[in-house]
Amino acid sequence: MSRVVVVGAGVGGLAVAARLACLGHHVTVCEAADEVGGKLGTFERDGFRFDTGPSLLTMPAVFQELFAATGGWPTGLELQRLDPIARYRFADGSTLDSTDDLEQMCRRLEAWSPGSGADWRAFLSRAERIWEASKGPFLESALHGSRSLAALAVTRPTDLATLAPGRSLRDLGRRHLRDPRLRMLLDRYATYTGSDPRRAPAALASIPFVEQAFGGWYVTGGLRRLADALLDRALEVGVSVRTGTRVVAISDPVRGVTLADGTFLPADVVVANADAAHVYGDLVACPLAARKLARATPSLSGFVLLLAVEGRTPGLAHHNVLFPADYDAEFDAVFGAPARPVEDPTLYVSVPPGQAPEGCAAWFVLVNAPRHGTGRGAVDWRAPGLAEGYADRLLDRLAARGLEVRDRLRWREVITPADLEQRTGAVGGAIYGSSSNGATAAFLRPANRSPVPGLFLVGGSAHPGGGLPLVALSARIVSGLLGPA
């Protein structure tokens, strides 16, 4: 039996801990915060309950497999298939409800904009091939830098051509989709990896494909329940979870970790679930990995409003996406130098059922935002007045888009990128670690096996990337690399 210390109890940390305990390892999770879950957080006040991070679950099979492999689906954990998955509203006032029923989606698109149903079908068939070509070698396996791509070129040249490594997601949209609104909808999937569609690879087309093929899901009672279920599972299989326990150093080669109170916790293996930039910047000296990571563009962050709203709002679905007239201006602001808050951002409004007192609703509003910091690619979100002023602006923008809530607001809570950094240790509040901007981005993302002997990385800032399903896949990859005790 080997002693494993997992640094961080986000989804990736809890998932890998449960898997490794099932393989016979002796696992201890050290979590700096007082609660587990990391970005999969929650906020409650006066009978209003909010998920503060993820609101949409895709690829549920990944979690079904995770729970099956560690003891079975948890009692009481219920997934709800969403229909519509999202209601999109465009600046011209038109709307579109997305569904995972492909025939219905194509019919809807055809009625909405002649030709778009056929365009979407053709695009998805290409996206499916991208998914099939990428999931084995890239999403379900450890990546070995550009060697993985080179190997693919030799063993499966057609798959490599399908992935179109030199092409952006924007290029792919231009090629397949003639309605600019549908292209905008496709562009949005780049933000699921914290990226700019103009620079993110065409391979990200697999994201709309998996949403279309496997649906969009909600966890009854809130996505946070997934973190609770993962904690329960980890404890059931014998993992020791220590909250309020910050790791300040990892030895090289791995012999253990040093905690903030000076205690040394011996370990044969360390799996870091903390943000890779924090791991390589603060916890262990690995100049090679740190330099490589510094070459990647950090992912975008998010600015969140939690709104306690009185009354019902006609026309709102569970998930609503309100696009601006000029989507590119959003990416110019978020990834610009200097970066700046987006003036007229895409507004994502999630209003899950049953999360507020009778006659009220709990609105989670999220917009893309530059990460927190002082460099040219960041914004100092702690600057006096900035966060509250920007929150006011977002309420103005909601009103301008037909969602006036200012006169029905009991209270609001603001979560800035700086808050996200402070709460979850994500450097700059970058949601996905590094972005997928640029042709080589996937290879700059930290590998699951680090150059430090005995140190592994799991979670959204490591391979294969962020978002709940990929994070859970990274846990599967790492437990596969370690194998049975």
Ligand SMILES: Cc1cc2nc3c(=O)[nH]c(=O)nc-3n(C[C@H](O)[C@H](O)[C@H](O)COP(=O)(O)OP(=O)(O)OC[C@H]3O[C@@H](n4cnc5c(N)ncnc54)[C@H](O)[C@@H]3O)c2cc1C
């Ligand atoms: C606003 C927002 C919306 C999102 N929406 C979605 C969505 O709809 N769907 C989706 O699939 N994904 C979404 N995501 C992304 C998703 O939340 C993340 O990809 C995922 O939760 C990250 O999990 P992780 O395992 O990487 O760990 P994290 O959640 O990053 O947790 C890392 C943990 O490590 C701990 N830690 C850090 N440093 C130390 C240290 N030195 N010692 C001990 N502990 C440490 C932290 O406290 C934290 O608990 C969203 C994220 C955000 C923020």
